[in-house]
Amino acid sequence: MLDPRDLALELYGAVLEGGSLEPQLAAVARALKAETGFISRIPLASDAPPGTRATALYAIDPDILAEYETDWLRHDPRVAVALRQPRGVLSFNRLCPPRDFARSMFWNEFGRRRISGSGFHTLSASVTEPDDTIGVLSVHRPQGGEPFGAEEEAFLAALYPHLRGALQAESRLRLAQARAAVLEAGLEALPQGIAVIGRHGRLLHANAALRAMAALRDGLALTPAGLDLADPAARQALRHALDLVLAVRSGRVRLLPDGTGLSIPRPSGAPAWVAQALPLRAGSGGPFADLAGAVVLVADRTRRRPPSAVLLQRLLGLTPAEARLAAGLAAGQDLRQQARRRGVSPETLRSHLAAIRRKTGCRRQAELVALVLQTCA
Missing domain, CATH: 3.30.450.20 (PAS domain)
Structure with missing residues (x-):
């Protein structure tokens, strides 16, 4: 069996290069002498999440995996077990005994029909990722094959800290890229x-x-x-x-x-x-x-455009109420007018105005109006 440290270096290398971890995870499945392997990302909010994503790593028909992801993952007894367990290496021969698994609706209505006995013996590693999902690497051996034993569990346990680090780093990069895309789209508009x-x-x-x-x-x-x-x-x-x-x-x-x-x-x-x-x-x-x-x-x-309260809130670090007040002042509405229109007391707005001055450093209302007009010009 390969040295876990060699696979760890490959995992970290893939993250640093910005590539997918799938080839390295497929290598993990092969090192464990698995017949098939895939990784699932399951939202933490539910035991049967509609947003689950499953990606084939090794010797799984994508059409079968798509059906599993769409229709059957929520019925897989191993998924329910994985979500209840602490994150780490999971041997389903102990947590979900083969006899119980063989009687499950999932196995009898989907497993026997679609995966021809493969996937009966399962070894997994689960990781909580920064985007509030659980990443689950699952590798499988067929029903008639040898179950995963202590050697395979020890191998995956030795690799687990690096697997967790790589999956979490990949997730953070994915989130950063998504936020960057949203931010850029907002700035462009x-x-x-x-x-x-x-x-x-x-x-x-x-x-x-x-x-x-x-x-x-x-x-x-x-x-x-x-x-x-x-x-x-x-x-x-x-x-x-x-x-x-x-x-x-x-x-x-x-x-x-x-x-x-x-x-x-x-x-x-x-x-x-x-x-x-x-x-x-x-x-x-x-x-x-x-x-x-x-x-x-x-x-x-x-x-010249009307002052935007949303823009002021974001750029000047104001609360929504403070931003509306600042935008109103720049539009020529005094405190009493805004108090009547918004149904609050002038004292409340004076308190907001004092907070705005502290945040912006404007000592006089005229300075604040000038700043707002420049910001929203």
Whole structure:
């Protein structure tokens, strides 16, 4: 039998290369002298989850596995046993004795008909993955074959910590890729130009609106180093603004200071671009959370839009109530008007306003309105 450490290195190598673990898991099945093998990912919410995914690894007809996944997995007595057990190596000869398994509806109505005796003896390893699913690697031997014994269990137990680490790492990468896709789609849909800036000042992402602005070659350009502004004074102002917001991001400064907004002159003579630098606050989540330090919003003053409470909530770290208040103030509604419209007391809104000022660093209401208009321009 192969050395588990060799297979462990292959598992980690596949994760680092960003590839699928299926070839390495198939090698595990072969090392265990299994006739078939597959991996299931079962949501933790239910013993009979409709969202279960099963992937063939070794010598299983995909059509049979698809029928199992769709119609029969919830009736498999071994699945119910696996969900009740602590995560680890599971020998179903002990947990679900062959005599009991042979009497199950699953075996008699599906197993005998579709898998011709294969899959009767099962050895599994289960792992709780970061996306709230259980990953279950299952390998099988036919009904008339030799059951999995102590040697195979010891082999899988030695491999298990590495199997768990590889499956969890693969799951985290899959989640990060999904979040990145959602975030990118959201940024692409925004009318404001948005640049995500790394903690060391380099450009991590520019959305479609900002790329379109840069394509005009009218005072700003995009380079790997970040936003490149044609006007020297604006370039210096942007550098200063990023220094300030990165200080907030690092925790050296608690409140967002003045000086994080700027105008970017346009050589064409069109109204200047309006830019606002904001910190990406720790704990904001998303694929950029650890790498990014700031976002820079760039707006065209000729395309003024009503303030968006949702955008303010996300970018300024406000609660929904605070974001609605800030958007209303920027739209010209005073505290009393908003209190009447929302059915709350002015004192409640004053409390919200104080919280907004603490979060944004704006000392006066006029500064807050200017910040909101720049953010939502």
